[in-house]
Amino acid sequence: MSENHQLFDLKDLRGKLSESGYKMTPQRKEILKIFVEHSERHHMSAEDVYSILRENDSEIGLATVYRALDLLSDLGILVRMDFGDGCARYELNTADPTIHHHHHLICLNCKKVIEFEEDLLEMLEAYIEKKSGFQIVNHEVKFFGYCSDCRAKGELNP
Amino acid sequence: MSENHQLFDLKDLRGKLSESGYKMTPQRKEILKIFVEHSERHHMSAEDVYSILRENDSEIGLATVYRALDLLSDLGILVRMDFGDGCARYELNTADPTIHHHHHLICLNCKKVIEFEEDLLEMLEAYIEKKSGFQIVNHEVKFFGYCSDCRAKGELNP
DNA sequence: TTTTCTGCAAACGATTTGCATACAC
């Protein structure tokens, strides 16, 4: 099944935590589980996670959510992203690095964020490294414009 | 001289403002002038601008700075950027669109932000538009890694 | 037991807003 990358992360959580001197707690497990179970919902904010917890009658506090998201990002289990909407967003870091590199298309009209799964930046990165001596380890690419839905409707607001 | 793009913006400020129903004020002129006069200092935050104003014994308030940066960005005179350091940053929007498209190389070691002046994304953008129907009007590309200085020193911290 | 973790509430920093006054047009 195609979700194996993510189930792996959940099962291996205790191991990754203790490797780095952290403890396994039900809160951390539950927060990570939310990302696994809502994998269709990309890039969730701390508030998003917190409100799902409240729906589930969980007693986990907002500060704990923030601390867990920080920790899981440091461990490489989540990836923090910033879409300029005033809050940090997170998504599961798939184990496969070729999947990890995708781009975001941000619609200026409906604010939707679409993922574009191909990378195609290798050539540009190689060129930049050669020309500037800057060694690239990661990138973040956002394209702003109008999604096909909004273009079809023709009402392009701001 | 090569600064003509920017001097143009300063002279044309009144025109661009009144075109959109805004008024010319000494505060707006002074704030824009700071970007023109400090063009070597890229991407300044509202606090950066405010502290330069205080050095110049200006009475302009911080709220006015925020409002002016917003307005100048809406008019396309400034461009707002976000480097994930917790505050918005702005730089002059050069009139020449081929200059406007540059990338940022962010050093994970010393936090320096380097500009890479070539774009080279046309092919990728054309491909994305064709494949997804998303019409791209702008982009923001950040590369994270290690700058040549830090690589030479060899001490790569976090 | 010992150290880390949690929840709460208070603190924080960047940004925004309400309002009375001052200014551009």
Next chain:
DNA sequence: GTGTATGCAAATCGTTTGCAGAAAA
């Protein structure tokens, strides 16, 4: 004169932190 802009202070929002009690190792 009319409506917009300013400066100030208070409000807001996402996020962080201090602390005492709770729980993992």
